[in-house]
Amino acid sequence: MLVRWIWNWLFNQIWYGLPKGAHWGLGALFVGYFVWLFFMPSLHPMPTDTSIRGHSHIDRPVHRFWVNERGGGNLGAYGGGSTVCCQRISGDTAEVEWIYGRTVEEFERGDEPERHRVTLPMPERTREDRYLHVHFLPNHEVKLGWSPDLMSPYAHLPKRPDVARYQER
Numbered sequence: 001m002l003v004r005w006i007w008n009w010l011f012n013q014i015w016y017g018l019p020k021g022a023h024w025g026l027g028a029l030f031v032g033y034f035v036w037l038f039f040m041p042s043l044h045p046m047p048t049d050t051s052i053r054g055h056s057h058i059d060r061p062v063h064r065f066w067v068n069e070r071g072g073g074n075l076g077a078y079g080g081g082s083t084v085c086c087q088r089i090s091g092d093t094a095e096v097e098w099i100y101g102r103t104v105e106e107f108e109r110g111d112e113p114e115r116h117r118v119t120l121p122m123p124e125r126t127r128e129d130r131y132l133h134v135h136f137l138p139n140h141e142v143k144l145g146w147s148p149d150l151m152s153p154y155a156h157l158p159k160r161p162d163v164a165r166y167q168e169r
Contacts, residue, residue, distance in 0.1 A: 055080035063102075070084075
């Protein structure tokens with residue numbers, strides 16, 4: 001109740017303290033912003049928010065991975081579908097870093113987790129693209145691709161290497 005009263009008092013002091021011409025100017029700015037936002041989407045800047053979706057085509061789990069220091073979750077062996085939303089990804093290059101999961105024996109021996117890092121060119125992105133798909137392939141190879149939905153541009157890649165050879169379309 002007190003917060004509402006303070007808010008109303010501040011609003012009234014600021015709004016009614018303005019000259020009449022300022023009311024019209026602020027109203028025009030407000031209306032112009034909404035017209036731009038909803039009716040002129042081609043003038044908006046390229047979106048930077050994205051969801052990172054991981055796909056594993058290897059026999060080891062990926063404990064954790066990052067793209068340009070933005071977390072992408074974890075993946076099981078020959079698994080996929082790990083999606084982390086609301087990340088900001090931009091730039092001309094993508095630095096992908098990942099840590100493989102350890103077996104019980106490796107953990108008990110005190111072995112350090114195996115880390116890898118690659119720097120790749122960032123694939124082309126269209127205005128509709130919202131998902132960055134990160135595919136982990138054998139021999140520490142990584143493929144990146146954008147899509148507007150959960151379907152990866154590399155959906156043709158087999159989950160297991162013994163099913164078929166990896167080929168790029």
